Amino acid sequence: xxxxxxxxxxxxxxxxxxxxxxxxxxxxxxxxxxxxxxxxxxxxxxxxxxxxxxxxxxxxxxxxxxxxxxxxxxxxxxxxxxxxxxxxxxxxxxxxxxxxxxxxxxxxxxxxxxxxxxxxxxxxxxxxxxxxxxxxxxxxxxxxxxxxxxxxxxxxxxxxxxxxxxxxxxxxxxxxxxxxxxxxxxxxxxxxxxxxxxxxxxxxxxxxxxxxxxxxxxxxxxxxxxxxxxxxxxxxxxxxxxxxxxxxxxxxxxxxxxxxxxxxxxxxxxxxxxxxxxxxxxxxxxxxxxxxxxxxxxxxxxxxx
Amino acid sequence: xxxxxxxxxxxxxxxxxxxxxxxxxxxxxxxxxxxxxxxxxxxxxxxxxxxxxxxxxxxxxxxxxxxxxxxxxxxxxxxxxxxxxxxxxxxxxxxxxxxxxxxxxxxxxxxxxxxxxxxxxxxxxxxxxxxxxxxxxxxxxxxxxxxxxxxxxxxxxxxxxxxxxxxxxxxxxxxxxxxxxxxxxxxxxxxxxxxxxxxxxxxxxxxxxxxxxxxxxxxxxxxxxxxxxxxxxxxxxxxxxxxxxxxxxxxxxxxxxxxxxxxxxxxxxxxxxxxxxxxxxxxxxxxxxxxxxxxxxxx
Numbered sequence: 001x002x003x004x005x006x007x008x009x010x011x012x013x014x015x016x017x018x019x020x021x022x023x024x025x026x027x028x029x030x031x032x033x034x035x036x037x038x039x040x041x042x043x044x045x046x047x048x049x050x051x052x053x054x055x056x057x058x059x060x061x062x063x064x065x066x067x068x069x070x071x072x073x074x075x076x077x078x079x080x081x082x083x084x085x086x087x088x089x090x091x092x093x094x095x096x097x098x099x100x101x102x103x104x105x106x107x108x109x110x111x112x113x114x115x116x117x118x119x120x121x122x123x124x125x126x127x128x129x130x131x132x133x134x135x136x137x138x139x140x141x142x143x144x145x146x147x148x149x150x151x152x153x154x155x156x157x158x159x160x161x162x163x164x165x166x167x168x169x170x171x172x173x174x175x176x177x178x179x180x181x182x183x184x185x186x187x188x189x190x191x192x193x194x195x196x197x198x199x200x201x202x203x204x205x206x207x208x209x210x211x212x213x214x215x216x217x218x219x220x221x222x223x224x225x226x227x228x229x230x231x232x233x234x235x236x237x238x239x240x241x242x243x244x245x246x247x248x249x250x251x252x253x254x255x256x257x258x259x260x261x262x263x264x265x266x267x268x269x270x271x272x273x274x275x276x277x278x279x280x281x282x283x284x285x286x287x288x289x290x291x292x293x294x295x296x297x298x299x300x301x302x303x304x305x
Numbered sequence: 306x307x308x309x310x311x312x313x314x315x316x317x318x319x320x321x322x323x324x325x326x327x328x329x330x331x332x333x334x335x336x337x338x339x340x341x342x343x344x345x346x347x348x349x350x351x352x353x354x355x356x357x358x359x360x361x362x363x364x365x366x367x368x369x370x371x372x373x374x375x376x377x378x379x380x381x382x383x384x385x386x387x388x389x390x391x392x393x394x395x396x397x398x399x400x401x402x403x404x405x406x407x408x409x410x411x412x413x414x415x416x417x418x419x420x421x422x423x424x425x426x427x428x429x430x431x432x433x434x435x436x437x438x439x440x441x442x443x444x445x446x447x448x449x450x451x452x453x454x455x456x457x458x459x460x461x462x463x464x465x466x467x468x469x470x471x472x473x474x475x476x477x478x479x480x481x482x483x484x485x486x487x488x489x490x491x492x493x494x495x496x497x498x499x500x501x502x503x504x505x506x507x508x509x510x511x512x513x514x515x516x517x518x519x520x521x522x523x524x525x526x527x528x529x530x531x532x533x534x535x536x537x538x539x540x541x542x543x544x545x546x547x548x549x550x551x552x553x554x555x556x557x558x559x560x561x562x563x564x565x566x567x568x569x570x571x572x573x574x575x576x577x578x579x580x581x582x583x584x585x586x587x588x589x590x591x592x593x594x595x596x597x598x599x600x601x602x603x604x
Binding site: 052125132 | 331426438454517586
């Protein structure tokens with residue numbers, strides 16, 4: 001557009017663009033890049049009083065060796081990956097199935113009403129949802145256990161039994177996210193050319209065959225994309241949710257990296273160790289994020305920018 | 306319509322509707338129960354008698370809350386952070402998305418700056434370094450600690466940038482030929498046609514600010530500086546404490562003590578905190594969907 005302009009004029013023309021970027025660049029430089037530089041804490045014998053970038057004593061990888069010799073770190077990583085993977089898989093399957101079933105409803109208003117109802121939990125914070133769930137799932141006066149009791153089932157300690165806790169987290173996470181997660185698949189479903197179905201009917205395809213050969217291929221690229229992008233969350237167990245619902249009784253199966261980092265850092269003020277654990281998480285996540293973006297681009301042509 | 310519907314298809318459709326109805330009920334029932342509990346008598350609540358309708362209807366829990374100062378103090382903090390945070394988010398999104406939406410020929414440093422922002426999505430510094438930075442900038446206990454660290458929501462910015470990039474070139478060329486500067490082009494041409502996207506990211510950032518609780522918990526040392534969700538978190542984690550603290554503080558509350566329980570007052574407070582989200586819910590549904598779909602559209 002401005003190919004004819006001279007160098008100086010070009011710079012002059014670009015100047016306002018730099019000015020526009022300035023505020024965001026300054027803030028991001030301080031808070032994001034400043035924090036990134038702050039990961040040096042992980043390699044120091046960090047004393048907060050000396051300041052973030054103050055004259056701290058360097059200890060190399062000592063904090064990491066301390067971290068990985070802690071008795072429960074292996075368990076914490078395993079819990080994190082297990083919970084994250086379960087959420088990831090259920091987070092694809094449930095919304096896809098829901099979108100397929102909802103797509104069979106031809107009455108527009110009915111469809112809208114269903115959508116309106118199932119999206120709601122998505123927009124509320126885990127603080128509120130946890131508050132509600134803690135009451136609903138309580139062993140003695142919780143609504144869920146009262147219902148189970150009517151079927152003669154012993155009260156389940158959803159939040160207090162280490163064997164049940166991870167399942168509770170996965171199920172309640174699905175409860176919050178599946179409705180809104182289906183939006184993207186519903187959009188893909190409406191994008192399928194109706195002519196394909198008409199042709200299939202003429203060829204004598206039944207409903208199931210239509211679903212199998214038209215509908216599923218029609219949303220498969222979206223499923224691939226969401227699966228691949230989901231990989232980036234391999235170490236995200238869901239801090240907001242778990243922190244608000246867990247307790248020491250379920251640490252053995254419910255303690256995840258983020259809650260571990262939080263307790264170590266904020267509650268016990270072990271800044272260096274906590275930073276090391278956080279850095280471990282970020283480094284592994286970085287690899288997964290880059291790989292997932294790369295795959296998303298290669299497989300479906302998706303680009304973030 | 307003249308098309309014959311087979312019997313098995315009919316059965317499927319009926320079962321499908323029933324199933325979806327149950328699923329929808331499952332999503333919404335906990336909130337109806339919450340509302341019912343907040344208007345119920347504490348004895349009925351403790352006995353597990355309340356399902357979808359209040360038992361022993363009373364507004365006593367709400368009266369109790371209106372007499373406690375903490376709820377309203379934290380509500381004020383939340384209103385303040387949202388009123389500051391959302392416009393700042395929007396301003397920075399616009400100011401960043403516009404230059405980055407230019408072609409490489411029009412803005413040679415585009416790639417450099419794009420990466421500058423995208424890197425922050427790829428790598429997370431972690432809790433303690435972020436906390437230490439906020440601490441050393443002297444923002445602790447200030448409302449700005451809840452606004453400035455996330456002043457530019459990068460994902461939202463990318464959504465707006467992608468939208469601006471998809472605008473027809475002729476539009477911008479016409480403005481340029483008419484002698485419009487970048488600022489004029491942005492304000493007169495680009496912004497008016499970007500309103501749907503801007504509405505989407507505004508709602509994103511509203512919901513984000515309203516629902517955030519963690520930053521309040523770590524950056525605020527005093528409970529009177531807690532935003533609503535952070536304060537609610539303390540209520541959720543330790544419900545009995547809330548009743549005790551508040552009744553200890555002022556004598557006029559003790560008359561309520563026998564009439565409310567942690568369950569009923571907790572429910573009332575959670576419901577009140579949901580109201581702003583419920584108010585904008587129709588818009589949320591409309592614009593979040595378009596935003597989400599837009600974010601996934603490739604060039």
